[in-house]
Amino acid sequence: MKHKKGLIILITIAVVSVIFGSHSIYKKIHEGIHFAKEEAEVTETFSEDFSDEFDEEDFASGDKFSRIISKSLSKNKDSSIKRNLKKPYVAVIYITGVISEENKTYNQKWLLKKIKNAKNDPNNRGILLKIDSPGGTVYESDEAYLSLMEYKEATKRPVFAYFGSLAASGGYYIGCSADKIFANRNTLTGSIGVIAGGSLDATGLLDKIGVKMTTITAGRNKNMGNYNAPLTEEQRAIMQSIADEAYEQFTGIVADSRKMSISEIKKLADGRIYTAAQAQKNGLVDEICSFENAKESIKKSLSESEENSKKEVNFIEYKYQFEENWMSFLYGAASFAKNPEASIYGLLGNTAGKCLYLYQ
Amino acid sequence: MFNRVQYKKDALATLKDNWNIPCLLAIVYLILTALSTTGTSILCACVSGIICVGMTFTFMKMIVVSHALAGTEEAAEKISFNTFLEGIESRWLTALLGSLWNLLWVSLWSLLFVIPGIVKAYSYSMMFYVIAENPKIGAMKAMDISKVLTQGHKANLFMMDLSFLGWAFLSMLSCGIGFIWLLPYMVMAKTYAYYDLKRMAFAQGKLTPADFEA
Numbered sequence: 001m002k003h004k005k006g007l008i009i010l011i012t013i014a015v016v017s018v019i020f021g022s023h024s025i026y027k028k029i030h031e032g033i034h035f036a037k038e039e040a041e042v043t044e045t046f047s048e049d050f051s052d053e054f055d056e057e058d059f060a061s062g063d064k065f066s067r068i069i070s071k072s073l074s075k076n077k078d079s080s081i082k083r084n085l086k087k088p089y090v091a092v093i094y095i096t097g098v099i100s101e102e103n104k105t106y107n108q109k110w111l112l113k114k115i116k117n118a119k120n121d122p123n124n125r126g127i128l129l130k131i132d133s134p135g136g137t138v139y140e141s142d143e144a145y146l147s148l149m150e151y152k153e154a155t156k157r158p159v160f161a162y163f164g165s166l167a168a169s170g171g172y173y174i175g176c177s178a179d180k181i182f183a184n185r186n187t188l189t190g191s192i193g194v195i196a197g198g199s200l201d202a203t204g205l206l207d208k209i210g211v212k213m214t215t216i217t218a219g220r221n222k223n224m225g226n227y228n229a230p231l232t233e234e235q236r237a238i239m240q241s242i243a244d245e246a247y248e249q250f251t252g253i254v255a256d257s258r259k260m261s262i263s264e265i266k267k268l269a270d271g272r273i274y275t276a277a278q279a280q281k282n283g284l285v286d287e288i289c290s291f292e293n294a295k296e297s298i299k300k301s302l303s304e305s306e307e308n309s310k311k312e313v314n315f316i317e318y319k320y321q322f323e324e325n326w327m328s329f330l331y332g333a334a335s336f337a338k339n340p341e342a343s344i345y346g347l348l349g350n351t352a353g354k355c356l357y358l359y360q
Numbered sequence: 361m362f363n364r365v366q367y368k369k370d371a372l373a374t375l376k377d378n379w380n381i382p383c384l385l386a387i388v389y390l391i392l393t394a395l396s397t398t399g400t401s402i403l404c405a406c407v408s409g410i411i412c413v414g415m416t417f418t419f420m421k422m423i424v425v426s427h428a429l430a431g432t433e434e435a436a437e438k439i440s441f442n443t444f445l446e447g448i449e450s451r452w453l454t455a456l457l458g459s460l461w462n463l464l465w466v467s468l469w470s471l472l473f474v475i476p477g478i479v480k481a482y483s484y485s486m487m488f489y490v491i492a493e494n495p496k497i498g499a500m501k502a503m504d505i506s507k508v509l510t511q512g513h514k515a516n517l518f519m520m521d522l523s524f525l526g527w528a529f530l531s532m533l534s535c536g537i538g539f540i541w542l543l544p545y546m547v548m549a550k551t552y553a554y555y556d557l558k559r560m561a562f563a564q565g566k567l568t569p570a571d572f573e574a
Contacts, residue, residue, distance in 0.1 A: 005449045006414075006449030006452075009449065010445065013407055013410060021395035025398055028398075
């Protein structure tokens with residue numbers, strides 16, 4: 001042989017690719033079997049829970065492909081949690097960020113779904129809300145509150161709330177569904193009040209720079225709140241009436257929840273925020289403790305009831321995770337280019353023109 | 361001018377009565393790339409890069425032999441599997457680095473969706489022919505030369521690859537056995553294309569023979 005070195009190199013390449021090739025084929029076959037096994041196990045144990053877990057409407061906004069992807073992802077993610085569902089448990093539901101229909105940290109549909117799941121699950125013993133929110137829209141806050149009240153009524157199970165760093169306004173509103181409210185000692189809460197909207201009157205500026213803008217409307221108050229017209233007294237009264245009504249609703253709910261009279265609540269509810277200690281003194285919060293202690297005390301109170309005396313109650317956490325893959329990142333960039341305003345307020349979700357329970 | 365019909369004719373003429381070694385090399389290439397594809401893509405790129413360089417080296421020798429005058433020293437040279445081994449022996453490291461360098465840049469360009477990746481893959485496609493022809497050249501320099509060579513001819517190269525599509529379909533129908541003959545044909549035609557591109561680059565003054573020295 002003339003070119004021994006060349007032959008050696010060729011043989012080395014061949015050996016390496018044979019090793020890698022056979023290894024990956026072996027791995028693929030092995031994984032395939034492994035997967036099949038796992039799947040069977042999961043469906044066998046929790047067949048009842050999966051039935052309403054993924055409704056069509058849940059992913060209606062995404063296209064079919066991403067729906068399939070996210071379904072498979074969430075199945076993988078949840079499977080470890082699902083194993084514990086046979087034991088009695090308390091669902092810890094995180095309410096984080098601005099309450100609106102949908103944004104990066106909060107999703108109304110997801111929240112309602114989790115409450116519904118807890119309601120339908122016989123092993124569920126209660127809900128613990130971990131609230132860390134400055135509030136949000138009136139509509140969504142009330143919807144979440146009502147669905148929690150419905151849960152309580154239908155199942156006779158308790159709801160607890162634990163306030164994180166901020167549980168103001170709409171966050172407190174949802175917290176009012178709880179039988180007992182715990183708070184961290186550094187929580188800021190309160191801010192019971194309503195923002196019905198704002199008015200920006202830019203007529204002076206437009207005059208100064210010589211821009212004349214006219215909106216053609218029919219109906220005296222149709223141009224209300226637009227920047228090219230001053231706010232009239234009548235319009236102010238209209239907005240005020242909306243704010244007042246939402247305020248009455250808020251104070252009524254707080255009074256119901258805290259077992260206080262409306263006049264007492266109205267004294268507290270001037271829109272200010274309270275520290276945890278102040279809130280406890282005023283009766284807006286029941287107990288100041290750490291999250292772990294709150295869990296302990298919930299565990300204790302639940303195991304006192306005779307039904308659960310034998311079995312230990314555990315906690316299962318549900319956190320909303322905004323699914324961001326590179327495709328949604330591209331879509332986001334595209335929508336930002338088209339409409340930058342919408343993406344800047346993306347954190348707030350679509351709250352424009354809505355009544356807010358929001359601490360700013 | 362770029363004349364793909366001529367290159368294909370020349371390729372068939374060179375391969376005529378000399379199919380044994382090219383087919384053997386094609387079998388080696390197909391088996392090894394098929395095995396390494398199931399592993400990582402990096403491994404696959406390296407394996408196919410090295411064998412492609414060895415194969416091109418052999419084919420270039422074949423072209424030289426077929427065009428040499430009868431009775432000269434070059435015409436007497438026998439093409440065998442040893443020629444392929446010789447090509448690998450002297451160029452494997454450059455080929456390895458070249459394929460990694462190629463893979464890196466093509467994948468970086470592919471990040472801008474698929475089309476730039478394809479364009480750049482054609483732009484870099486001549487670097488293995490440069491490496492096969494010049495044993496002492498570096499991988500990065502080979503890529504630079506390839507970029508100059510393919511200036512204005514990337515679409516032509518693409519069309520040439522497309523013109524093999526019918527044969528490729530036929531080969532697939534035969535469970536891939538047809539590729540044993542198709543692959544040497546394609547590589548040989550591309551080698552002729554490389555020679556012609558080089559000639560054109562010299563004629564236009566884009567490159568000089570000094571550029572090919574290390």
